Amino acid sequence: MQEVKASMAGSVWKITVNKGESVEEDQDIVILESMKMxxxxxxxxxxxxxEIKVAEGDFVNEGDVIAIIE
Structure with missing residues (x-):
C-alpha cells in the first residue's frame, strides 16, 4: 500500500484518476496549483x-495524504 502525499502546500486543481482505476509507476494522480504553478x-x-482523499478545490498542506494506491 502506498500513500500518495502532497509535496507542497497548494490547491487541488485537477484529479486525473478515479477510484478503482489501475495506475502505472510515475503516473500523475493529482495536479496541485501553488503560486500560479x-x-x-x-x-x-x-x-x-x-481511495482518493481530496476533491478538486481542496487546499492541502505538504505531507497531506492525497490518495491510497494498493
Missing amino acids: EIPIASEEAGTVK
Missing part, C-alpha cells in the same frame, strides 16, 4: 487507486 503529484508504484 501546476505541480503534478505522481504514484511511486503501479497499483489500483483504493
Whole structure:
C-alpha cells in the first residue's frame, strides 16, 4: 500500500484518476496549483487507486495524504 502525499502546500486543481482505476509507476494522480504553478503529484508504484482523499478545490498542506494506491 502506498500513500500518495502532497509535496507542497497548494490547491487541488485537477484529479486525473478515479477510484478503482489501475495506475502505472510515475503516473500523475493529482495536479496541485501553488503560486500560479501546476505541480503534478505522481504514484511511486503501479497499483489500483483504493481511495482518493481530496476533491478538486481542496487546499492541502505538504505531507497531506492525497490518495491510497494498493
